Amino acid sequence: LSVHDLTATEIAAAVRARRLAAVDVVRACLDRAAELDGSLGTLVHVAAEEALEAAARLDRAAGAGEPLGPLAGVPLVVKDNLLVRGWPTRSGSRILEGHVAAGDAAAVARARAAGAIPFAAGNLDEFGMGSSGETSAHGPTRNPWDPERVPGGSSSGPAAAVAARIAPLALGSDTGGSVRLPAALCGVVGVRPTYGRVSRRGLVAFASSLDQVGPIARTVRDAAALLAAIAGRDPGDATSGDGPPIPVPEDGPLRLDGVRLATSPDLRPAGCEPDVPDLVDAALETFRSLGAEIHEVRLPHVADALAAYYLIADAEASTNLARYDGIRYGRTADDEDLRARIEATRDAGFGREVKRRILLGTLALSAGRGEELYLQARRVRVLVRREFQAALGDARALVGPTSPFAAFRLGERLEDPLALYACDVLTVPASLAGLPALSVPAGLTRDERPVGLQLVGAAGGESTLLRIAAAFEDVTGHHRELPRGIG
Amino acid sequence: VDLRLLARLARLKVSDEEIGPLRRDLERVLDHFARIAAVDTSGVSDEEALASSTATGEPRADEPTPPLPASTVLGAAPRTRDGYVRVPPFLGEDA
Numbered sequence: 001l002s003v004h005d006l007t008a009t010e011i012a013a014a015v016r017a018r019r020l021a022a023v024d025v026v027r028a029c030l031d032r033a034a035e036l037d038g039s040l041g042t043l044v045h046v047a048a049e050e051a052l053e054a055a056a057r058l059d060r061a062a063g064a065g066e067p068l069g070p071l072a073g074v075p076l077v078v079k080d081n082l083l084v085r086g087w088p089t090r091s092g093s094r095i096l097e098g099h100v101a102a103g104d105a106a107a108v109a110r111a112r113a114a115g116a117i118p119f120a121a122g123n124l125d126e127f128g129m130g131s132s133g134e135t136s137a138h139g140p141t142r143n144p145w146d147p148e149r150v151p152g153g154s155s156s157g158p159a160a161a162v163a164a165r166i167a168p169l170a171l172g173s174d175t176g177g178s179v180r181l182p183a184a185l186c187g188v189v190g191v192r193p194t195y196g197r198v199s200r201r202g203l204v205a206f207a208s209s210l211d212q213v214g215p216i217a218r219t220v221r222d223a224a225a226l227l228a229a230i231a232g233r234d235p236g237d238a239t240s241g242d243g244p245p246i247p248v249p250e251d252g253p254l255r256l257d258g259v260r261l262a263t264s265p266d267l268r269p270a271g272c273e274p275d276v277p278d279l280v281d282a283a284l285e286t287f288r289s290l291g292a293e294i295h296e297v298r299l300p301h302v303a304d305a306l307a308a309y310y311l312i313a314d315a316e317a318s319t320n321l322a323r324y325d326g327i328r329y330g331r332t333a334d335d336e337d338l339r340a341r342i343e344a345t346r347d348a349g350f351g352r353e354v355k356r357r358i359l360l361g362t363l364a365l366s367a368g369r370g371e372e373l374y375l376q377a378r379r380v381r382v383l384v385r386r387e388f389q390a391a392l393g394d395a396r397a398l399v400g401p402t403s404p405f406a407a408f409r410l411g412e413r414l415e416d417p418l419a420l421y422a423c424d425v426l427t428v429p430a431s432l433a434g435l436p437a438l439s440v441p442a443g444l445t446r447d448e449r450p451v452g453l454q455l456v457g458a459a460g461g462e463s464t465l466l467r468i469a470a471a472f473e474d475v476t477g478h479h480r481e482l483p484r485g486i487g
Numbered sequence: 488v489d490l491r492l493l494a495r496l497a498r499l500k501v502s503d504e505e506i507g508p509l510r511r512d513l514e515r516v517l518d519h520f521a522r523i524a525a526v527d528t529s530g531v532s533d534e535e536a537l538a539s540s541t542a543t544g545e546p547r548a549d550e551p552t553p554p555l556p557a558s559t560v561l562g563a564a565p566r567t568r569d570g571y572v573r574v575p576p577f578l579g580e581d582a
Contacts, residue, residue: 102559209539235547307520318497325498327574332565338575343500355499356512362497363488363513372524378536379528417512418519 105202177427184452
């Protein structure tokens with residue numbers, strides 16, 4: 001058995017018991033990154049020396065009998081929009097070229113405190129704006145299942161690195177689906193926590209009423225362990241708060257007797273790839289066999305959620321990204337006129353998709369259009385939230401596909417913003433509603449591309465979602481399916 | 488869509504070559520998003536729509552904590568001089 005076959009929880013247990021040296025674990029991940037990353041583009045920075053030193057410190061502490069955390073010795077990939085002290089955090093953008101993080105993001109600091117070892121920064125769509133992993137200034141990430149296809153975005157590198165077993169665990173961020181979507185397309189687990197469950201201090205802001213930090217892992221229990229480590233109130237993020245504890249689900253197989261789940265035809269939009277609803281139907285059958293009761297609900301406003309999401313997210317992005325002016329961060333242009341300097345810096349620094357979003361967001365907030373666009377989007381957001389809350393009053397989780405389609409070819413949707421935005425149609429409702437949601441592998445299409453099953457829960461319902469997902473994972477074993485050629 | 492005005496408001500320089508494709512993209516997206524105008528939102532007050540409904544935490548205690556060292560903050564800025572961030576002249580600017 002090699003290190004890459006071990007889950008994060010198995011690694012931590014072995015390191016704590018001194019059956020495995022953290023240094024060997026980190027070295028194994030570094031070796032694998034060196035072997036595979038050149039062709040996949042998952043990582044944008046590798047901190048080999050620093051990670052090996054952290055691992056050596058941990059091994060010495062283990063040797064001295066000091067208590068070690070629940071993630072002791074687990075190598076971690078951190079999405080490049082989360083600050084890691086001393087790393088060149090760029091959020092996938094040219095505009096942050098030369099920027100070095102002054103400290104750790106709250107989630108990174110908490111993962112470290114639990115024993116995890118950040119060893120590499122993961123690629124991402126620029127500022128988290130993309131659904132395919134193709135808009136990064138570092139170049140696209142490729143899907144380990146098929147390098148001609150996208151891994152999904154925007155946490156493309158973290159998800160693909162976990163799928164390729166370069167790392168057992170990763171931290172991502174999810175604004176409209178950026179953890180769940182790449183998790184689905186790469187065949188791994190991704191969790192978006194309840195809004196406020198995890199601090200965003202040190203997360204490069206995209207849309208502040210939507211951004212959340214979440215774990216990506218090969219198993220539900222690994223994701224639970226990382227989420228438990230990073231969750232909780234942080235004075236550095238006024239929207240963060242404490243919630244119910246997040247226990248790692250006990251060893252299976254678990255039963256779901258009497259657990260009420262809901263599904264909806266509104267979660268199967270036109271344009272779904274045919275294998276997707278088939279695999280979701282199979283998943284519903286699995287839940288029934290575990291004892292769950294499934295009923296159908298209608299969610300008519302899901303169809304309006306995408307427009308509301310993009311108007312709100314882009315409005316917030318247009319203001320959040322105003323800080324990149326060539327004065328405070330990163331790179332700057334040479335002009336000696338202020339406006340010319342700002343415009344030239346932003347012209348050279350932002351990619352096409354980021355410009356599109358800033359323009360749409362500026363329009364949505366502009367005098368004359370703000371009422372019909374931004375305010376109406378905010379009203380629709382309330383309707384979506386009410387609808388989901390009502391459905392979840394009578395069910396522990398809403399079950400459906402994470403994405404209407406499995407991984408598509410690189411370039412296939414990149415030039416058409418609407419085709420790209422359509423990827424998010426099933427993930428944005430939970431974002432708008434502030435609810436926790438996760439994606440768990442639901443099996444493969446006939447041509448062997450992973451499909452994700454999404455579970456959306458009530459606010460604070462992470463532990464329920466994780467338990468339901470763990471029961472599903474135990475009985476299906478879909479998480480054990482590995483990309484061909486990545487042995 | 489007056490793309491040049493929008494670009495000016497957003498402090499984006501848009502070249503003559505970019506302006507056509509960007510306007511086309513934006514108009515397509517807006518056409519599609521226009522569907523939300525037809526949603527019956529009469530049951531949602533503006534107050535509820537604009538409430539910070541997603542904030543969950545309490546403000547932190549108003550106690551002084553050590554700030555980032557000045558050298559760290561200055562280190563992030565591309566142009567500095569004598570312990571200050573250097574900016575182009577801006578007084579009198581209509582920006």
